[in-house]
Amino acid sequence: MAGEKAVILGCFGDIPADIEANWNQWYASSHIPARLSLPGFIGARRFKAYEGDYRYVSLYELENADAVNSAPYRGLKQKETARPASSFEAQTLKFPGFLRGIYQQIYPDTAYRMPESEYLLLIAHDVPSAKEEEFNAWYDTEHIPAILRVPGFVSARRFTLVHNPNSPEPQSARPKFLTIYDMADRRATENPAFHRAGATPWSNRVRNWATRRARVMAQQITRQTRA
Helix, strand or coil: CCCCCEEEEEEECCCCCCCHHHHHHHHHHHHHHHHHCCCCEEEEEEEEEEEECCCEEEEEEECCHHHHHCHHHHHHHHHHHCCCCCCHHHHHHCCCCCEEEEEEEEECCCCCCCCCCCEEEEEEEECCHHHHHHHHHHHHHHHHHHHCCCCCEEEEEEEEECCCCCCCCCHHHCCCEEEEEEECCCCHHHCHHHHHHCCCHHHHHHHCCCCEEEEEEEEEEEEEECC
């Protein structure tokens, strides 16, 4: 896995209203900085959804997926796990609708810098293993190039789930494929060109294979980079 770009994805569903404001403050002032002080962590962004299956999305940019296997990261996780049940670390893991995964970038094979764009479109899929080759070909050669021609779309990346034996969540609980679009315009998905890009014969064929699909549109609320 060394040398391959990766992200840690965190998606959160229902946050108790009585702690939401303090939880957001803790996330920005404590949770993110603790990770950005570790080797292999480059930056982090958080988003609040305005449409879709989750309420909040967090993305940690990693130099590679091995960043989560470092001794400093394991030490941080052990320290956080030992905190009391009333701590935000403990409560966060028990929120309904919590999804967490480490994803390795598979497209494109180029450097990525967090853009100044404010909006995010996240889509996650599972497809039958026998269909993965064509699924990837469709995404990389037809679908993403068409989407990036739509005004308001800035960049697109695709990822595949990395097996992490230290994760408390079962592998099957998380979608295998993840696509992240950066958008400069919240209304980019309302453009007719966006809908045409997803209505081709090949798109319709591939869409029928999806066995799980998560979709979130969100606005950035926190952006931090390694000091």
